[in-house]
Amino acid sequence: MVPAVIHLDRYIDAILRRRWPVVVLATLAMLVMTAGARFIGVTNDYRSLFSEDDPQLAALEALEDTYSVSHTALIAVAPREGLVFTRETLGAIEELTEAAWRTPYSTRVDSLTNYSHSEAFGDDLVVAPLVDDAQSKSDEELARIEQVALSAPQIAGRLVAHDGRVAGMAINVVLPEDSDPAVVELTDYLNTLLDQARASHPDIDYYLTGDAVIHRVFADATKDDMENLSPIVFLLIVVMAAALLRSAYATLAVIVTLMFTINTTVGFAGWLGTVFSPVNAGVPIIVMTVAVADSIHIVTAALAGVSRGLNRNEAITESLRSNTWPVFLTSVTTAIAFLSLNASDSPPFHVLGNLVAFGVMCALVYSMTLLPALLSILPLRAPRAHADRPGFFDHFAAFVIARRTFLLWFVTLAAVVLVMGILRIELTDNWTEYFDDRYAFRRDTDFVIENLTGMESLEYSLNAGREGGITGPGYLREVDAFAEWFRGQPEVTHVQAFPDIMKRLNKNMHGDDPAFYRLPADPELAAQYLLLYEFSLPFGRDLNDRIDIAKSATRMTVVMRSLSAQQQRELDTRGLAWLRANAPGLATPATGVSIVFSHLSQRNIQSMLRSTIIAMGLISFILIWFLKSLRLGLVSLVPNFIPAAMSFGLWGYLVGQVGLAGSVMTAIAFGLIVDDTTHFLSKYQKSRREGLLAPEAVRSTFRTVGQALWTTTVVLAAGFLVYSASGFEVSWALGLMVTITIVFAIAADFLLLPPLLMAIDRRKS
């Protein structure tokens, strides 16, 4: 260590002597990096959450390519009073349907009014839109439309509510490769359209949802978080640093260092061409809260030196001497923890991890160069009322030492009780619940789910196994039975299946005799009915979204009530079991947006589990090596591991459901809380080496680092608490869980670690 100390002293001396060149160089470096900020992009592609080899996403994309469907925008039309079967409301839906055809990137529009209703007319099959020119309809015709609509399985419960109070239209859009501007274009179009509709029909309410729209909310939420939450966190840090350091110049030094760190990190992201999404919109916030700790440790120690009567440069030298190692170490461990996010299955977390790791290392560099130079330039004075805090920590240390046995048992018991809550945790990710109701998307989605139709669905591509096989009686019977089975499930609100079309055609071809509302038995006749029907369908109303080109498979859509991801997966499993037992030829798992999301957390937790454990192991080894004590290293595991488990447990009791955030929370929180333990243990060990007994060493540790640990914890907790104000579920949950974990961590470091150290060291001596 001796040569290292000499090197360090020489280094500190060099920095302090060339303080102005250091400041100028750092400023230049920062400016060059910051110039990259203009290259930062924001994506609105919710599918950026998924890795390219996600099997559920691959299955969904195969289905989309087969049936030329991809994203849906759903508009609900709800008259304030009464049913939708009035001239005014049907007319409004008709207008809107017509305008919806002009939605950019749309391929088809399905609405109550353009539903291709088929009926027998003498010997002929007449296929016509259910409503054509609503204004001209008589009351009898309106009553007939109502009767047809509410009894048509294709639309009742999907495009018209069973109670007839709300109707809807589904606009299918196929987004181009570069989807970001396309999404903006199409959502702008739809919003303008609905504003016009609201103006011309003030008695009708309009709602807009669907996974084509959530893209837009994705980008909006990213911008909201970056533009609104980041400044709040920054201000909060300024205020807290000022309150805790009680020195304007010291605060200034900390804030300038922080700004340099943020600008450099964000600029670096820009130079790399980073594209942000809600998942990693928190990067500036996390970097700020994590990076400020280094400078606070250094400045606190420097202030303490000044107040003990050292001159500025002596105080800075002493501070760096005692803090360089811990600050370096905590930066490395934090960076390792964040880098472990690269194992996540969700690519935006890679960006989050890498950028925060970069930011942390950046903070280390600025804290060792810019910060001492600034401190040396600024007229640093000892804070006036700095004496009460050590007093507090003296009392606190006395309490912990006196009650150590009680604390050891009490905290252990509390931890065990809390950790049990993990069992109550359910993994879930629902795209309909990703945004809270500050976003119109969520309010509209909730309305649609309550009043019209479910927004989550299972999609099946049921393969008959041969070209033209879909009109075979065996195939039709099996698909029909599968659809009927789903209709009998309590979680299901609507099933759209191909055999319903064939039953209706069979009825039409028999003079609309209800007795013939059944599957045609002759495969050739069925195929020819279908051909006749297809020739009767106008542009954009064809069956290509339901039937593949070889007529070898049909698509079945099962709309579910709002279910947790686990319930969705269970329903999928039950469906597959039914198919295996009753129609093994058709057996296939479900796909669809909901299914892809329902596997998201699970896949991420699996991918993160190993890397989190590796990161934890690596960090623990670094601690053992740094402390040169296996015993202390092992002790450090307790306050490092337990807080995350306690926090998951508390979450299990209070919230119960956790999604994507749960998969990365442990790694992130671990990287942060290990810092406090490192500082605490290194000071404790130093005191012990100086010959103090365990209780006295604890007292001394509290006195020297209690203040700094408390300060950094408050800043971290506050920063992540602000992060939890995000309207995006993943950020919200991540912010809150990390906050809770940080609070538990300081409790473990202050209440559990000292009694543990005293118990172990007493036994030893």
Add this chain to the structure above:
Amino acid sequence: MRINRAYSWALALLAPCLILLFWLGMPPIARPATPEEIGLKIAIESRARDDGFGNFTAKQAMVLRNKQGQESRRQLRVKVLEVAGDGDKSLMVFDEPRDVKGTALLTHAHKQEADDQWLYLPALKRVKRISSSNKSGSFMGSEFSYEDLSPPEVEKFTYRYLRDEPCGDLTCTVSERFPVDKKASGYSRQVVWQDKDELRTWKVEYYDRKDAHLKTLTIGKYRQYLDKYWRAGEMNMVNHLTGKSTVLSWADYQFRTKLKKRDFSKTGLKRAR
């Protein structure tokens, strides 16, 4: 300009012979033709060059491809009868897929009003009238609609000449056509490339109701029959929105066969094989 436009709109609505007369009667020193007039002239001229073919039969094979790379075939035979003073009558008999083998589609195209269509279902041994007036729906799941397959009647569109440009070794005129009956068409407009020598169509771009470029048809392998009538050997339709495509190959063209008018009636439809 306004007068010119109103004038040309009126022109488009009048009978083509009247317009032709007008043209022929115009002294060459008159005002230059508007783009609308040139477009219409090209349409009339290309239709006129097909006059007198009488009837023909051919075989069609379609290969449908979706974005997944999945393929499917359709096989059919077509018979077309020229009708003086009205749209052509055509008969399509399906050979593949097998379960619709023998199904036949009869179309009586009209110059202005909606076409009449009937389908013969062999499994039912009955002829059914097709009710829809919109012929833009997908034809047997392909990227073609019936509208894309049938020769365009001059009167069903208005025209606008855009420019001349090279196409391969030839020079093409590029003009737009707009459907007169908006409800009967799935398109807001089509842009057509025709070579100046023979007025063969080489490319058509289809724009949907939101005026987005929906599909592109490229036509090739032209051959001349009876020293006069050009017929395409291959048509390739690509849907830019869905990534699906259909290749339609024509074969075995035979002109002036023994087809009679009654073969293109509802009773003739039942006998079609």
